[in-house]
Amino acid sequence: MILNITPSARDYLSTMTENNGSKYVYLNVRGGACSGFKYEWNFTDDAAKGTVIDDILVLDAMAEMFVFGCTVDYVRELGGSYLTVKNPNATAQCGCGESFAV
Numbered sequence: 741m742i743l744n745i746t747p748s749a750r751d752y753l754s755t756m757t758e759n760n761g762s763k764y765v766y767l768n769v770r771g772g773a774c775s776g777f778k779y780e781w782n783f784t785d786d787a788a789k790g791t792v793i794d795d796i797l798v799l800d801a802m803a804e805m806f807v808f809g810c811t812v813d814y815v816r817e818l819g820g821s822y823l824t825v826k827n828p829n830a831t832a833q834c835g836c837g838e839s840f841a842v
Contacts, residue, residue, distance in 0.1 A: 742804055743767075744811040745794050749823060752814040753796045757783065765796060767812075769803040777806060779825050 745753070753765045762783035770780050790800045799807065811826040 741793070742791060742809075743793050743797070743799055743807050745797060746811060746813045748816075749812045749814040750794055750796060752821075752823065757796065763787075764792065764798045766790075766798045766800070767803060767807070768800040769806040781823065 757763060757765060760783050763785045764783065764787065766782040766784040766789060768780040768782070769777050771777055784798055787798055790798045791804065792798055797812070806829070807825065807827065809828055813824050813826060815822055815824055
């Protein structure tokens with residue numbers, strides 16, 4: 741599989757699409773962040789924008805090479821909760837975890 745989604749992330753993404761009125765969450769990778777690339781999250785109803793994963797996430801076609809083998813997880817901590825992408829291909833990551841280098 742191109743990208744794995746944990747059960748907690750899938751539940752969270754489902755809740756977000758229901759609350760937003762969209763069919764899918766859209767994940768893209770853009771250049772220009774402090775470590776080189778950053779994950780960009782959005783909503784879409786257009787499955788043709790990329791690859792549909794677990795009927796909840798549309799992965800941008802150009803982003804596939806950057807996130808191949810990654811795991812999307814939803815983390816709950818005392819200070820808050822957030823989506824994270826565990827990227828085994830990243831050679832560097834910024835302190836906040838939102839940008840990476842390959």
